[in-house]
Each structure stands twice: as C-alpha cells, then as structure tokens.
Amino acid sequence: MMKEKIDKMLQELDQVRPGSKEEVEQLRIKYLSKKGEITALFNEFKSLNADEKRTMGQLINHLKDTAQAKINELKLAYDTTGNAVEAIDLTRSASAVELGTRHPLTIVRNEIIDIFSRIGFTISEGPEVEDDWHVFGALNFPPEHPARDMQDTFFVEKNPDILLRTHTSSVQSHVMTTQKPPIRVLCPGRVYRNEAISYRAHCFFHQVEGLYIDKNVSFADLKQALLYFAKEMFGEETKIRLRPSYFPFTEPSAEMDISCDICGGSGCNFCKHTGWVEILGCGMVDPAVLEACGIDSKVYTGYAFGMGVERIANLKFKVKDLRMFSENDVRFLKQFEASL
Numbered sequence: 495m496m497k498e499k500i501d502k503m504l505q506e507l508d509q510v511r512p513g514s515k516e517e518v519e520q521l522r523i524k525y526l527s528k529k530g531e532i533t534a535l536f537n538e539f540k541s542l543n544a545d546e547k548r549t550m551g552q553l554i555n556h557l558k559d560t561a562q563a564k565i566n567e568l569k570l571a572y573d574t575t576g577n578a579v580e581a582i583d584l585t586r587s588a589s590a591v592e593l594g595t596r597h598p599l600t601i602v603r604n605e606i607i608d609i610f611s612r613i614g615f616t617i618s619e620g621p622e623v624e625d626d627w628h629v630f631g632a633l634n635f636p637p638e639h640p641a642r643d644m645q646d647t648f649f650v651e652k653n654p655d656i657l658l659r660t661h662t663s664s665v666q667s668h669v670m671t672t673q674k675p676p677i678r679v680l681c682p683g684r685v686y687r688n689e690a691i692s693y694r695a696h697c698f699f700h701q702v703e704g705l706y707i708d709k710n711v712s713f714a715d716l717k718q719a720l721l722y723f724a725k726e727m728f729g730e731e732t733k734i735r736l737r738p739s740y741f742p743f744t745e746p747s748a749e750m751d752i753s754c755d756i757c758g759g760s761g762c763n764f765c766k767h768t769g770w771v772e773i774l775g776c777g778m779v780d781p782a783v784l785e786a787c788g789i790d791s792k793v794y795t796g797y798a799f800g801m802g803v804e805r806i807a808n809l810k811f812k813v814k815d816l817r818m819f820s821e822n823d824v825r826f827l828k829q830f831e832a833s834l
C-alpha cells in the first residue's frame with residue numbers, strides 16, 4: 495500500500511511541468527513541507543513492523559531525494575525575481591576566446607634566459623627589498639664610499655639598512671654565500687633606482703645578471719659567452735666590443751657594445767653615429783667579493799655580467815620611449831604577439 499503511494503508520487507514528480515516560480519514552490523509544499531505528502535509517509539513509516547521498515551526505508555529515502563533534486567532543478571529555471579531564465583541553447587556557437595599576449599619585456603627576458611640556459615646557466619631569484627649587505631656590502635662597496643652614489647637608492651622607511659635593490663647582483667650575494675662553486679646562475683628581476691622619469695630612464699627597470707664561478711674561469715671565457723649571447727640575440731653578423739670600465743665588484747671591468755642593429759654599423763641617431771650601442775656591464779669577480787661571501791679566491795675565479803632588459807627590448811623592437819613598457823596600453827602591448 496505504501497509502495498503504491500511511493501510509485502505514484504515518483505510518477506507525478508516525473509511528469510510535473512510547473513509554469514512559474516510559484517508553482518514550483520507549491521510543489522515543494524505539496525511534497526516536502528511539514529505537512530507535505532512525503533513527510534506524511536515518513537510518519538506512516540514509523541508504525542510499520544521491522545520487516546516492512548527494511549523494504550520501505552530505502553524506497554522512501556529514494557523518493558525524498560528524487561523530489562528534492564527535481565525541485566532544485568526546477569528552481570534553476572527562474573532567476574531571483576521569478577522571471578524565467580532562458581533555456582541554454584546547446585547548438586549556439588561558442589563565443590571567441592580572446593588570447594592575451596606576453597609583455598615585450600617578458601618575451602625578451604625569456605629569450606635571454608633561453609640563450610644562457612643552453613650553455614648551462616640556471617635561474618636564481620631573490621627579494622626586491624634587501625639589506626645593505628647583499629646589495630652593496632658583500633659586493634665591495636665600502637661604507638660611505640661614493641661608489642654607492644652610482645646607483646641612486648630607494649631606502650625603505652628611512653632605515654638605511656633596508657632598501658630596494660638597485661641591481662640583481664644582490665641575488666648573486668645570496669647564491670655565493672649559500673652555494674659552493676661551481677656556480678653558474680642567471681638572476682633576472684626588477685630593480686629600483688631613484689631617477690627622474692623620462693623617455694630613457696625610469697625609477698624601476700628589469701635586469702638579467704649572470705655569474706660563473708669555478709676553477710680557472712678567465713676573461714676569455716667571459717668574452718666567449720658574451721659573443722655567443724650577442725649573436726644568438728641579435729643575429730650571426732653582430733660584432734661585440736669591450737671597453738674598460740669600473741664596477742666595485744669586478745676587476746677588471748668592462749662595458750660591452752654591440753654593432754648597431756638599427757643602422758647596421760653605418761651610423762644613426764640611435765647609436766649617436768658611432769655604429770656601436772652599449773648593452774651590458776661585465777668583469778671578473780673581484781677576489782674581495784669572493785672572500786666576503788666565503789669562497790676561496792686562491793682556488794676559484796669567476797666572471798659576472800649584467801644587462802637591462804628594457805635596453806635589449808629597445809634594440810630588438812625599436813621602442814624609443816621606455817615608459818611605454820609600464821603604461822599597460824594594450825594597443826602597444828598587442829604588437830608583440832608575433833614575437834612570442
């Protein structure tokens with residue numbers, strides 16, 4: 495008898511076609527409210543004997559679940575104000591997915607990393623907020639030495655010990671103090687300098703620096719690695735030239751120029767009619783730096799180099815105004831799609 499009731503209700507539930515949100519609510523009341531038919535069945539169930547309970551229990555529970563699911567499903571056809579929600583049209587064509595593009599600086603950074611990873615460099619990253627020791631102290635900038643003025647530093651909360659890194663050489667300090675040679679790392683990342691913002695300078699930019707420490711590393715190894723990089727990045731025809739320079743953490747130090755990619759060396763505004771453009775600083779790691787970081791400078795030597803990603807991107811993409819890279823103008827950013 496109870497079984498017939500259950501079957502009948504299941505059949506009804508299968509066939510109901512309510513026409514409004516209110517009718518769905520009435521259905522809920524009819525079956526599932528305190529005075530509803532299913533609730534009544536549960537009351538009836540209490541008076542069954544143990545045998546009957548065993549067979550009916552499952553059926554009643556199944557009925558209740560079915561009713562609940564059906565009502566939930568019917569409710570979805572209406573929004574909160576009771577208006578019918580349009581049925582989903584499964585035959586409609588999908589809307590086009592808009593693909594984003596990589597930022598030009600990301601494209602160039604990835605390319606630099608890719609080139610050096612082919613000769614065994616791995617990536618190390620570190621914090622942008624640093625202490626003085628990792629940015630300057632370990633790298634042979636003596637306290638109060640004017641060399642610190644080379645890089646206009648942003649200090650954090652007037653505490654002269656906490657600052658925004660001015661170069662990713664700070665990551666090299668971390669690597670040298672925590673790893674044993676041979677070390678061959680690339681340190682990509684954002685750096686900060688307190689400069690007036692113009693088309694050619696910004697208060698933050700991006701660098702990739704490299705460090706190689708092992709027994710018998712020589713300046714010839716450095717030159718070879720940089721020549722390989724220049725050719726991979728700017729084409730087989732590219733020439734390099736190293737000019738003597740100064741950095742506190744390298745000795746000897748040099749700046750590297752490449753033959754101007756824009757005029758091909760014949761002279762243009764970009765290379766100031768010299769045929770050459772500067773792209774990076776480099777040198778042999780100063781023994782004092784190795785010692786400060788706990789590496790025996792009688793056993794090991796090393797080279798380091800550092801370049802600005804914006805600078806390389808400028809050359810590669812001929813972007814005249816550096817500020818474009820941080821303005822997030824989609825019309826600008828979209829243009830690099832093809833370089834991915």
Ligand code: PHE
Pocket residue numbers: 660661662663703741744775776777798799800801
């Ligand atoms: N750290 C230097 C800078 O930011 C670049 C550099 C790195 C120079 C390594 C020499 C060796 O300007």
